[in-house]
Amino acid sequence: MMENISNSLIEVDREKCTKCEACIGACPAQLYYIDEEILKIADIFEDTCIECGHCVAICPVQAIHLKNYDKAEMRKVKKLQQHIPSFESFKNLALLRRSRRQFKDKEVPKSEIEKILNLTRYSPTAKNTQNLYFSVVTDKKIVSQISKELNNQMKMFVNLAEEERGREILKTQMSEKGLEQSLEMLPQTKWILQKVEEGVDFWCWNGQLISIHGEAELGGISEDTSLAAAQIMLGAELLGLGTCSLGYLTYFSNRSKKIKKLLNIPKDHRVGYSLAIGYPVATYQRIPPREELKVDWI
Structure with missing residues (x-):
């Protein structure tokens, strides 16, 4: 009886293996190979494999299993293709x-939000890190506190931006391009602050909040969270919900300790995307x- 391949990440049943070489072509790191008519794996497998599951997905006889994942979660591609x-x-x-x-004064059930967030488990992430964490705010009092703190931060920015000494301070806190753009938008910012005084929640739009964050040291957070947010937006639409991207919340979530605490963001995490969600x-x-579409064909 042929010995199986087994390590901390995978199990390969060599008795089942037909040596079709599909896994060899599918593996992004080329970690599988055939030697003396036996399927083998590279010595650097455990240090290199990102557990993407391509080998599991393509094996025609289900000879490969990812040890850290539940087999029961596997689905037949042909069945799914019937319903796309x-x-x-x-x-x-x-x-x-x-x-x-504009959102109705009606809370989105936790079950609906969970249904949408579950879509992001299959969202692309750099090196398959799956470095996606979510903070969901459904408590209107906390949403109000976050909006208030965002407003305070923007007032502080305007006060600094309107004085020469204040602009010097801002230069130490912002990139040259970022500061330039923010100063150009100063009239719009002051208009927004005026509207907030009149009772308009320009910062969170009175919606429930979804903050997408990840471990900062892993990198790729902006890209990964943006891809996840796109799936959330489309998933929400199918359930009769609406969303709005909240750039100011994302920005200040990484700069205001108070906002980070209200969102329960771990210290070593960075927020990459923020959304308001609710019934439109x-x-x-x-x-x-x-x-028109802007594209160069090379």
């Missing part, structure tokens, strides 16, 4: 998605035009 939308259906979904800034008020009648 057409390109036109997906295009319609993408067109219908809008940034929502507005019913749109048409899709507004957009610029």
Whole structure:
């Protein structure tokens, strides 16, 4: 009886293996190979494998198993393919998605938010780190506290930006380009602060909040969280919910200890994306035009 391949990451049943070499072609690090008509793995397997599961997914006889994952979660591709939308259906979904800034006074059930967040377990991440963590705020009092702190931060920025000495301080806190853009937007920022005084929640739009963060040392957080956020937006649309990206919340989540504490973000994490979510008020009648596609074919 042939001995199985087994280490801390995988188990390969050599008796089942047909040596079709599908896993060799699928592995992004080329860690499988055939030697003397036997499937083998590279010595650096455990240090190099990112547990992406391509080998598991492509093996026609289910000879490969990822030890750190539940076998029961595997699904047949052919079954899923029977239920995917057409390109036109997906295009319609993408067109219908809008940034929502008016939400009904109706709480989104935890079960609905969990359903959407579960989509992100299959979202692409750099080196398959799956470095995605979520803080979900459903308590309106905490949302209000976060909005208030964001407003305080923006007031502080405006006060500094309007004085020469203050701008010197800002130069030590912001990139040259970032400060330049922020100063250009100073009139709009002051307008927003005025509207907040009138009772408009410009910072969180009175929605529930989803903060997406990850371990800072792993890197790729901006890209990974943005990809996850895109899936959340489309998933929310299918459940009759609306979302809005909250750039100010993302920015200050990484700079304000108070906001970080309110969101329960670990000290060694960085927030990459923030969203408001809720039941939308507005019913749109048409899709507004957009610029033409900008592409260079090389």
